Amino acid sequence: MKYAALGLLLFSVHATANPRLYVFDCGSVHLDSLEMFNIKPEESDVRDLFVPCYVIEHDDGMLFWDGGLPASMVGSEPPASATGPVTHYQRWIIDQLADMGISPADITYAAYSHLHFDHAGAANELAENTVIMQRAEWDKAFEEGHAFVEPALYEGLKSAELKLIEGDYDVFGDGSVRLIYTPGHTPGHQSLLVMLENTGPVVLSGDLYHTRANRQLRRVPTFNYDAEQTLQSMDRVDTLLAETGATLWIGHDKALADTLKKAPAYYD
Numbered sequence: 001m002k003y004a005a006l007g008l009l010l011f012s013v014h015a016t017a018n019p020r021l022y023v024f025d026c027g028s029v030h031l032d033s034l035e036m037f038n039i040k041p042e043e044s045d046v047r048d049l050f051v052p053c054y055v056i057e058h059d060d061g062m063l064f065w066d067g068g069l070p071a072s073m074v075g076s077e078p079p080a081s082a083t084g085p086v087t088h089y090q091r092w093i094i095d096q097l098a099d100m101g102i103s104p105a106d107i108t109y110a111a112y113s114h115l116h117f118d119h120a121g122a123a124n125e126l127a128e129n130t131v132i133m134q135r136a137e138w139d140k141a142f143e144e145g146h147a148f149v150e151p152a153l154y155e156g157l158k159s160a161e162l163k164l165i166e167g168d169y170d171v172f173g174d175g176s177v178r179l180i181y182t183p184g185h186t187p188g189h190q191s192l193l194v195m196l197e198n199t200g201p202v203v204l205s206g207d208l209y210h211t212r213a214n215r216q217l218r219r220v221p222t223f224n225y226d227a228e229q230t231l232q233s234m235d236r237v238d239t240l241l242a243e244t245g246a247t248l249w250i251g252h253d254k255a256l257a258d259t260l261k262k263a264p265a266y267y268d
């Protein structure tokens with residue numbers, strides 16, 4: 001009985017960690033159509049995707065989540081008459097962190113929803129930290145024939161301290177920040193659950209969904225690694241949202257991003 005009470009006490013002490021979530025603008029991508037996401041022109045008028053990076057500040061350290069577009073795209077302005085995908089990235093994430101007095105060395109952990117070029121842009125800059133990676137993602141990271149990967153962007157991780165995981169992972173050990181295994185988009189795709197005291201729990205989708213239409217219509221992008229696994233991951237996250245009451249933030253949802261406060265403002 002005493003032990004049970006002690007357990008509860010410890011849990012409540014830990015639960016006061018109250019993490020802070022910072023959202024960064026790590027670029028945008030303009031597309032002519034959403035066809036590669038399996039959405040017909042008449043099903044959505046979305047043509048612009050936001051590219052986020054996030055930092056989660058916790059009493060026990062700092063987690064950097066998703067690395068945005070590559071540095072080579074910084075400063076790229078959309079051409080006047082553009083066709084095909086056009087990227088725009090105003091300020092390099094490492095400079096945005098520096099603006100806040102954060103250097104890569106201050107970051108405890110780095111993790112990525114997956115290693116596509118729009119999520120791994122800063123991976124080499126954060127290779128001095130402990131990198132938490134799904135084993136399934138890492139095992140195929142340098143395999144030929146995968147779309148949207150640029151291994152040069154994360155080559156530095158070969159010499160990083162890699163913590164390879166298989167499945168969900170409780171980053172700080174108190175349940176407040178949890179990697180949720182959502183494979184399908186890529187072999188080891190993951191999402192992130194952050195328990196925010198005032199905002200309420202939030203799930204950062206990674207690319208489980210690219211747009212709201214993908215969620216509403218339950219459409220799997222044509223280039224996903226495993227369509228069936230993607231659908232199972234969608235179900236898993238639906239269950240998680242129901243269980244935790246969490247809000248899903250679709251990372252690439254520009255309409256959502258336009259309403260979010262950006263760093264140095266934060267959600268707690």
Ligand SMILES: [Zn+2]
Pocket residue numbers: 116118119207252
């Ligand atoms: Zn993406």
